[in-house]
Amino acid sequence: MISDKHCFEMYGYDILIDETLKPWLIEVNASPSITADTIQDYDLKFGLLEDVYSVVDVEQKLGHGVDGRPLEPTVGGFDLIYHGEKVRPDRQATYTSKLGCFDPADRQRGLRKLWASVGATGK
């Protein structure tokens, strides 16, 4: 069995930041909680899972380069940061890391544009 073609995994990373702004790894969880206790939490997690399946692309709508590299570096709230090597951030971007730059309206706009460009409808 070659696991790689079939498997994907969403990890929950727990990271501590010290007072010098250095990050420390606490642990990695392979089954981060996807249940929600508030409406905001539900919306975030629903969107997160929706974006997981947009990246995983069960229906194979998204294109890949000759080296297998995904052509879309941003899918919903996900940014591709590594594919066999570091993915260079967009030079035009204000921030080089998009962590903490989540905006639900941006996400919706991006997804609409993405699905329109691959000729698919919604979802």
Added chain:
Amino acid sequence: MASRTRPIRFRTTFRNTIYDLFKSKGWTETESDTDWDVAWVDKDWIRENFLQQTLADHQRINHFPNHYELTRKDNLIKNLKRTQRALQREGLVDEAARYDFFPGTWLLPADYGLFVEEFKNYPSGTIWIMKPTGSAQGKGIFLFTRLQQINDWKKDSGWKTDAAQAASYVVQRYIENPQLIGGKKFDLRLYVLVTSYNPLTVYIYRSGFARFSSYRYNTTKANLSDTYVHLTNVAVQKTGPGFDAGAGSKWPLRNYRLFLVGKYGHQATDRMFLDVEELCVNTLLSVQKVMISDVIWLIASLICLIASLIR
């Protein structure tokens, strides 16, 4: 790949967000263990049900069989240390230093002797943290400053210093200078998606959380046994006295970024988040080889084959 004439069939035992998502996509549920297009399963399911199966090209499942290399604390530390040592051996000093994102850690009972040697090199009063390797949500974790305190615990728990047994605890230098916001300790929960280990393909989610302890942080001696102060796990915090789920014990990551920009400026904030991204990727690189190794599957298949012949 043939074009689909039927809806996608999903298999999951979950009845929460993921189920709602599949339904909203118009996918249909199946209870079959084998005949599905998409499966969202518990992480233990994959090891129990996956060994004898051959998956069709289009089938997608939400775990890698070897995930415990990353998620069991003892395996994770072994993999990180091994990677760091390999880089040092190759003379890649800078690259090895980039793995300096976990505090000194030893596996117990196997490395108890090594830990005791190292313990002597730290100033007295240094705080250490003991964590059971297999459990999550802060269960069984405690802090200590004197070796005597784990000797007592060793006696109580009937722990045998038998090197052959699997690591049951990791002991780690406690990070005593966490960043505090409003006097409270917090940690970050981030979401990282791996779609392949060969080549390693990693996405990171822009959102996430900063999860706060409900209690003011201090490291006085009397306070070390108070896990509500030191552990930010929601599961721990929920059981604490006076826990109020609505009292801002969680920030969206966006609020944390805005806080940092206000206090340290854009550049330092961006640098920090880039370091976080690098930490996430380097952790995955340290397990890449063991994740794609199919050797254990070969062995498992052989065992199944032999077992069936004996029967």
